[in-house]
Amino acid sequence: MSSEKKKKYNKKEIGLFKKNIFAERDRISKEISRINESINSSLDENRSGSAYSNHLADQGTDVMEQEKLYSYVSQKDSYLRALNEALERIERGIYGKCEICGELIPKGRLEVVPSARLCIKCKSDQEKIRKEQ
Numbered sequence: 241m242s243s244e245k246k247k248k249y250n251k252k253e254i255g256l257f258k259k260n261i262f263a264e265r266d267r268i269s270k271e272i273s274r275i276n277e278s279i280n281s282s283l284d285e286n287r288s289g290s291a292y293s294n295h296l297a298d299q300g301t302d303v304m305e306q307e308k309l310y311s312y313v314s315q316k317d318s319y320l321r322a323l324n325e326a327l328e329r330i331e332r333g334i335y336g337k338c339e340i341c342g343e344l345i346p347k348g349r350l351e352v353v354p355s356a357r358l359c360i361k362c363k364s365d366q367e368k369i370r371k372e373q
């Protein structure tokens with residue numbers, strides 16, 4: 241039996257992954273609300289300052305700064321969604337399995353990228369295909 245390739249993570253391992261995902265989710269949602277706060281406060285500043293200032297250049301950089309923050313938030317947001325999907329896969333008992341080849345995704349990879357759905361090989365294959373298109 242020991243020569244048989246592992247096809248699934250055991251309960252204990254899944255428990256650790258889950259803990260990791262929860263911690264990550266917590267961290268990301270805190271980060272999102274922190275950024276949202278700073279977006280809101282800079283919007284307030286713009287509103288109160290605009291009547292008095294004619295510094296169009298300054299406002300331009302503010303807008304750029306805000307756009308950067310918005311895209312940062314949306315990035316974090318999709319990561320949060322991916323983490324929630326990972327939790328769903330845990331519930332369905334398919335977490336840690338590559339969605340293309342069905343091989344087990346190495347533990348080390350899941351610890352770094354808990355939302356991973358593909359093994360490294362399939363992921364790099366996919367990226368190659370994307371580049372060729």
Ligand SMILES: [Zn+2]
Nearest residue numbers: 338341359362
């Ligand atoms: Zn794979």
